[in-house]
Amino acid sequence: MTVVVSSLRIVVTSATNTTDDRRATMKVSAYHSSSQSDPDVHHDHNDCPTGQQIPAYNKVSGTGGFPRCKQCRDKG
Numbered sequence: 001m002t003v004v005v006s007s008l009r010i011v012v013t014s015a016t017n018t019t020d021d022r023r024a025t026m027k028v029s030a031y032h033s034s035s036q037s038d039p040d041v042h043h044d045h046n047d048c049p050t051g052q053q054i055p056a057y058n059k060v061s062g063t064g065g066f067p068r069c070k071q072c073r074d075k076g
């Protein structure tokens with residue numbers, strides 16, 4: 001008794017890696033949040049995690065007299 005198993009599998013592997021892993025640090029002019037609940041700091045990098053949490057309607061240009069945020073200082 002002969003059993004022929006025809007198992008043809010075509011595995012299509014998508015090797016397209018579109019992950020953009022660049023650490024694009026963009027220095028911008030100083031901005032801060034007008035919200036009382038946000039930390040009293042100003043930012044000068046547009047990719048600052050804290051700065052990115054400021055919604056557009058709370059974003060005010062200028063330092064506001066606040067010190068520079070730590071994450072922005074670390075970025076240089």
Ligand SMILES: [Zn+2]
Binds near residue numbers: 045
């Ligand atoms: Zn910042």
